[in-house]
Amino acid sequence: MKNYKSSKESRVSITELMLPAHSNFSGKVHGGHILNLMDQIAFACASKHSQHYCVTASVNKVDFLNPIEVGELVTLKASVNYTGRTSMVVGVRVESENITTGVKKHCNSSYFTMVAKGPNGENAPIPGLVIDTEQGIRRFSRSIKRKEQSIKRSSNFKASKFKIEEHIEELNNENVKIDL
Template identity: 40%
Template sequence: MTEQTETEAILTPKRVSDSMVVMSHIMMPQDANPAGIVHGGVVMKHIDDACGVAALRHTRGNAVTASIDRLDFHNPVFIGNLLTLKACLNLVGRTSMEVGVRVETEDLKTGEVRHTASAYLTFVALDEKYHPRMVPPLLLETDDDRRRNREAQERRRIRLAEKTKEKACQKNPEIC
């Protein structure tokens, strides 16, 4: 494949549904504390894995976690529960992507499903030399895709403003 053909393939817009992922895991005793409640860090690892798969599907290349935005836990997870993660891209920049994830827990004995956690992760696509590389644009097809994209743009604006403020405070602590 020529370099131009490779670039064209990389920059071909992709639908949100092309990279969407659903992963499920049964929670075992090694995932939990002595009270039988699954560690938040175990859930966080599964979140990072699911979002990483969505980013990889979109880029078809290396992608690494750059940040986690708003990881909120709503309900506990217990040993024996089925943890299901639903991840998809919300926003694509030049080299980065925001991936949103919804985590649900199912009590396999009762069938009850609870919203367990939600998070937004930013990934950066990397080339073979581990430098940032361009990613395909995101094709927004549904009203839900467009809503999530608008919300992600606002989160990005806030993240960038916070980074700018942090850098200014590091240079001149008296202004903060």
Template identity: 50%
Template sequence: MENHPGRTVEYSRTTITELMIPSYANFGGKIHGGILLSLIDKVAYACASKHAGNYCVTVSVDGVEFLQPVEVGDLVSLHASINYVGRTSLVVGIKVIAENVKQGSVKHTNTSYVTMVAKDDDNKPTIVPPLILDKPVEVRRFYEAMRRKELNRSFNEKMDETKANIDMDDAVSLLKDQRCNVKLD
């Protein structure tokens, strides 16, 4: 793979469309977020493994924000493409669209970013082909994925710092105006 010429974004672009049935709904009649997350994971796997030419596993899901509810009877399409590749990892961008065919309405329900790692036959991380970027939007998405990765790393470092240096008296003081009751022994 080290000398692989690379694969285009188009090569592994994947779309899955599924009808939202009543058993997918919660008590409010809306589709469970977990159903959508499962479909996001499925399309991310299909897209990533096609690019990698290997089995891929999910490392993280970033940016899951449900913008609009999905209804029973909607056709949900998940459009996936590779936004970024590292040495063994890939970031798959997924746009989720819900379509009500009776009303003729289409709504964007969320966009998510799934980081996958390619595995070889011995279940060890393996090198993935480079990504050939042949459209400006693909360059922008690759760059955005790099920045998101940097920001996530920085955020996690700051949170680790916060956890390591927390002063309980300060924390309790900061929580006094929040919707919680602190009852420490």
């Protein structure tokens, strides 16, 4: 196994035709189907980079920006944005294309934290990331910031550390009735 790999070495993309079986009650492609495809491509990209079986540890926020229609082609692209010792952040971008007009839409993007697993289920070391572009530095740095924010968010709202008096005023302008 190499000590370092570029994101180009593990980049993956897939294109799939959206069928009626993929639709939800309103006739659009079901978000759950897209999330499943996103998880699959994140797995493929992470496994290709690490040369190990990988599991999904977390998924960063997913915003559905544009609906996907039955009959459109959906292309998912994944690349490694960040590497830790045994984990990596895989960026996933989803685009749809109307096959009759050629119009493409960015549908969503997200970041999957994937962990490499060894043969006995233990976390396995992975190659570091070779960064050779300014965009690579931006993506790696952004992943570090997301990680820091996640840790801070988790600790700020931990039940044992939560102080109601620090948050109760924030709720005054919200659609909530407090009945303690």
